[in-house]
Amino acid sequence: TQLLEQSPQFLSIQEGENLTVYCNSSSVFSSLQWYRQEPGEGPVLLVTVVTGGEVKKLKRLTFQFGDARKDSSLHITAAQPGDTGLYLCAPWAGSYQLTFGKGTKLSVIP
Amino acid sequence: NAGVTQTPKFRILKIGQSMTLQCTQDMNHNYMYWYRQDPGMGLKLIYYSVGAGITDKGEVPNGYNVSRSTTEDFPLRLELAAPSQTSVYFCATGTTGKEYGYTFGSGTRLTVV
Numbered sequence: 001t002q003l004l005e006q007s008p009q010f011l012s013i014q015e016g017e018n019l020t021v022y023c024n025s026s027s028v029f030s031s032l033q034w035y036r037q038e039p040g041e042g043p044v045l046l047v048t049v050v051t052g053g054e055v056k057k058l059k060r061l062t063f064q065f066g067d068a069r070k071d072s073s074l075h076i077t078a079a080q081p082g083d084t085g086l087y088l089c090a091p092w093a094g095s096y097q098l099t100f101g102k103g104t105k106l107s108v109i110p
Numbered sequence: 111n112a113g114v115t116q117t118p119k120f121r122i123l124k125i126g127q128s129m130t131l132q133c134t135q136d137m138n139h140n141y142m143y144w145y146r147q148d149p150g151m152g153l154k155l156i157y158y159s160v161g162a163g164i165t166d167k168g169e170v171p172n173g174y175n176v177s178r179s180t181t182e183d184f185p186l187r188l189e190l191a192a193p194s195q196t197s198v199y200f201c202a203t204g205t206t207g208k209e210y211g212y213t214f215g216s217g218t219r220l221t222v223v
Contacts, residue, residue: 041216042202042214043200043212045213096204099155
């Protein structure tokens with residue numbers, strides 16, 4: 001059974017601070033996706049990482065896929081209130097479906 | 111370009127009533143999915159479809175039914191609504207390949223009282 005854990009579950013920080021959230025599993029994945037969900041909306045795809053050790057940057061967001069393709073991290077530099085939301089990771093295990101983690105709920109206080 | 115459209119946005123049902131949640135996409139994606147999201151529990155897959163005429167159960171299918179007669183539409187039917195079905199429901203579409211992500215609708219918030 002695939003175990004997928006996201007940490008921390010909740011994070012509240014001041015504007016301008018840096019933060020890192022994590023997505024860990026006991027299984028190896030073909031790829032992994034990160035989504036952000038704002039209140040009252042559906043999740044929106046941020047990035048897909050495919051290769052072990054891969055690092056992708058999206059403005060102030062840096063995504064890393066672990067060398068063993070079992071884990072991933074999302075680092076936000078100088079967080080802004082617009083970064084507030086639920087961050088979900090979704091590993092791709094080769095089937096038609098994505099399995100989502102429970103997410104990290106981030107609040108950035110102005 | 112509308113993407114994925116879900117209706118209604120909000121609905122209150124009484125126990126035992128039935129309803130259909132609508133999902134329409136204009137992206138010509140073969141794969142469509144229904145998820146429910148409960149607080150602190152992430153997204154749970156209810157049903158999915160890999161193309162018109164083909165549907166299959168996900169992780170939590172009990173109490174729901176789906177059909178897929180066209181590429182564009184993937185309605186979710188609730189029969190005999192129960193309080194346990196109070197949730198936010200999301201429809202999503204996807205394409206083949208591990209680098210392609212899902213596109214989600216904006217959700218339907220359902221309360222069963």
